Amino acid sequence: MSDMERRTVIKTALAAGAAAAIPSTASASDKPLAGKSILITGASSGFGYLGALHYARLGAKVIASMRGLPRKEADELKAEAAKEKLDIHIIQIDVTSDEQVADGVEEAERIAGGPLDILINNAGVGYAGPIELQDMQATALIFDTNVYGSHRMARAVLPGMRKAKRGLIFNISSQLGRVIVPSAGHYSPTKFALEAMSEAMAYELVPHNVDVCVIQPGGYPTKVWVNRNQLASELKSRLTEDQAAAYPALVNSMGKEDGTRRSADPMDVPRAIAEIAAMPAGTRPLRRAVHPGMKPQEAINKVSAETQLAMLGNSPFGPWVKAVHD
Template identity: 80%
Template sequence: MPTDTNIDRRTLLGGAVVATAASTVATATYAQTDASSLKGKSILITGCSSGFGFDGALHYARKGAKVIASMRNLPRPEADTLAALAKKEKLDITIIEIDVTSDDQVATGVAEAERLAGGALDVLINNAGVGYAGPIELQDMEATKLIFDTNVYGPHRMARAVLPSMRKAKKGLIFNISSQLGRVIAPSAGHYSPTKFALEAMSEAMAYELVPHSVEICIIQPGGYPTKVWVNRNELAKDLKDRLTAEQAAAYPALVSRMGTEDGTGRNTDPMDVPRAIADIIAMPAGTRPLRRAVHPGMKPQEAINKVSAETQIAWLGNSPFGPWIKAVHD
């Protein structure tokens, strides 16, 4: 347990001695930060074959970052497209293979990313994820294992792989891509909410524990965006639907009939909202970044829960031996 109850976030992460002075310095530093530049940052991203991962790889590289874009099942056309765009624009993007459900590929891929970066990575973006549809009862173990292995164990594998070097360097930032559905629940989304709730809890626990090591965690909570995640979700949902017995399907007729039919085409929000938000957070000074960031131009129902959760954590543990860590994260 932490023993120095006088340590605040800026002391631990920003290197300041007096909290009030540190606040002034941090504000001034942020005002001078060029939020459009990520020059000198090394960024490893998972799930770069489409959506936030593909768009983000280009966005961060255009801002000057060294990007290591990972995806599974190489070679594949999406990797060729990303490589061609990077070559055309002279962007520093290297594509490597990482399937986040594979211990071996995670270890090998992170080692290669650190070699390319010349040491500890500055940023890890855990973007890879999958979705299903249908009632919880009808999620068989094949579906259950795949979604937890990808959405929860995958980010855990990746974090465990990058953290030793980040801790040694006393710096680093890990983004975990959650969802509105990591805080609120829509029926018939299968285990999507359960996995994102787990990711939220794991991320927050890590954020507290990593305060003494000057490594930060940021949870991104997107709303619905028209990305390929819906296409993949439909394919998985259709496969699951085909595995149902007649008796199982008859138990939830309305919900089962919808499985595999949501393709995201009715959504007109801009997926670039997420890479832009991430880039802005990377550009912030260490010690001032938020634990959570809701991203969507429309409703953000999770924000009320985020607020009361932070207040509850501080009220419960703020004066305990863990208090400095809790307050550091929520300050």
């Protein structure tokens, strides 16, 4: 049976309620990620930092990457790992650097003892302000981080995953990868691009038994707001008087967003990722909306899947599309 046929059989069985008859690769113990090697980008704070600890507590060997080592966040994570005797390794990767991505993935595979099981593309940045006022410096940084960075990382880990005929890539998108609010700069454009890139990869990797999952968080009280305000303030300082006068209310709010009023638990995201990672290959969802409140993207996810199946279900690409969506 081919890998593509296996994925279809497993999904069909699960839909029919026969999950118990399918052997799972996940442990039934309290260490469901035992034996898994996980590389995370952007692990200095937020979902990446919390996730590194969570996955290691569930038995995984975690390679947590971040920019600009040495840094205090790396020391703090190392201390937490030592306190609990967790299998966490910290390496440097700036996802905007071809060289650091190549060297970092090579080091991660050395630590893992072979191809990685899971990549979590978590590194990302945000801006604020009208699209017109996003200068090329801001535009280049956000696309290079949120889109090209994930692409660099995927290209670096996929040769090993394909050779091993297994693997899983998580791309951290957002509700704003499906819906749009004004004055968020190029955040939605980059996340829309990440969504499209992820879905194309999911289809193309079916024959290689490599899964792709897009995580779509809502707003959480993480350091992303601090970083976003800093970048937005720097952009604001570069505006001309005429540019600022064109959008007075929107420009006035740049650099002043307060994410601390958000009360959702950031651990929602690592928990969702761990749950999906423990599922058998070929049964994982393409997308998972994560937030205790509204999930407006779910309606779009549903109609998008239906449209893809209607357009390509009976085409030569049909088996790949059905393996991802059915």
